[in-house]
Amino acid sequence: MTDSSRTGVRSPTRRKGFALVTVMISVLILSYLAYAVLAADRGATAGMDAQMSAARLEAAADAGVVTAVHGLAAHDAAGRWPLDGRPHRLDVDGVEVVAVIEDERGKAPFNLLGEPELRRLFEGGGASGARLDRLVDGALDWRDNGGRLAGQSLTYASRGVRPRWGPIRSIDELAELDGMDEALLERLRPAVTLFFADGPFDPEAAHPLALAAMTAQGTDSPDAIARAREMAGQRTALAISPAASYFGRALTVRVTARDARGRVFKRAVVVELTRRLDTPYWIRAVD
Template sequence: MLWTLTGIAALVLTVTLGARTSTRVAENRIAGARAGWHAEGCAAMVRARADSALVASEHPARVWLNLDSLLTSSGVRDGCTLQVRAHGATADINRLGEAQLRSLLGALGRSRAWRDSLTDAILDWRDPDGAVRAHGAEAEWYDAAVRPRPRNAPFASTREIALVRGAEAAGLDSVLGADSGRVLLTRAPVAALVAIDGIDEELARAIVAARVRGDTVGIDAVAATVSPWSGAAFLRNRLDVMRRVTNTPERWAVVVRSTQPVAEWAGVIKLTLARHNTRAAVVEWRRR
């Protein structure tokens, strides 16, 4: 009799625990769906706010130039947070050659050994072969470290950069990205600017100083204020520099997060906005 009662009690406990687990799973799914819907609503409001501001303004170019300030200062909706970033505020990691990568990393003020090691590791991650560079790392190193193997192709996103050996805690997302656009003179830091042939550190710092003062960043005018050798380097490469830089964001990337207490992935929307005359066009909209 005792064994029978014990068995019945164990069965009841198992059924109860299973029911509770199923209930929690269902509740999490419902909460995740609600967070996703909430983030979708916030993202729609972001697009509408950008669009209406451009249409209403007599100076839509000025609105577009400072769209991040407009969106983050005006608020969107309770329960959502925004991250707004201009394309071109960083250098495109997929377009940089070895010398340009070394210039960019060298401008961060770290050691030469760190610069050389990370340069080779980035190139090994991106190039199509499995040959290891002098200071680099290929699949064997990542396997030993139990980490994802190199893509051996262009970086698919900015977040992927942190997977490269040596880039884990380097904070490179402020200077490197996976955008395909031109470098934005009104936003890019010194390290991103020196990755352009023809812009040395002196000219890059003069560009940043001009925008801090609130001056219009005309690169020809700024280049006229630097030393003769810095100016000469710019003039030798001027045509290429002009093709690779811009004063106006080509696109804005906006990440909208619902702050409802669910799984981190549940309520995150990424949209990319491009300006079409006086309208804000959505060129990408996806749930992350």
């Protein structure tokens, strides 16, 4: 009998053991590759699902905008949407859509506000003390040439921010004001407008914060208090009559679309109704 350990010849048992290890390694490698492919497919599927959900939400929001414009332009006064700031709830293919109509004439015209109005506006939004002073000075300097005494030009320069030194073109510009934060900006957003060339301030459908800015009594004015109660549903809203014409009036359609998974898409469109059949409305701004 020959000793295989001495001759260097592997026994059949050893050869089988080596082959088994090789097969196991190959199986593990193939399993890992299969897992990697499946993981990549799942990632791609998840990404595609997210894109489709986002597109579905955006389409539902756009449908809400079109529905709102149709309601505002309805020939029948009984079916015309009023300008009362109340939410209109819609169902667009399983997506909950909430549309709110805001009258731009019922907002404070930011580019036309003087120091007293700006102070009441920011104070009504929650600012006080030194922060309130910085906001007022900063807003005036942002629109003016920066030559005001005790202004905020040096503060802007130290932050690397260059003021427009002219009328603001977007509400988002207010985020650059010294003392502004996201919470205050969101409170101001529905109360101020840049589209004010088509008529005077109208308190009937005004935002409470806009009323506070435009009246000497501020947030304590009876109109501001009453309007806040109306928007909170504590009393019947005194809206502009749906029988009145909205043509030539800048209106904001603010839409929120939410699906069953809780995902949200928001759209705000400033529209102006026309009397033209080919272009029944103009879009003046989109956010």
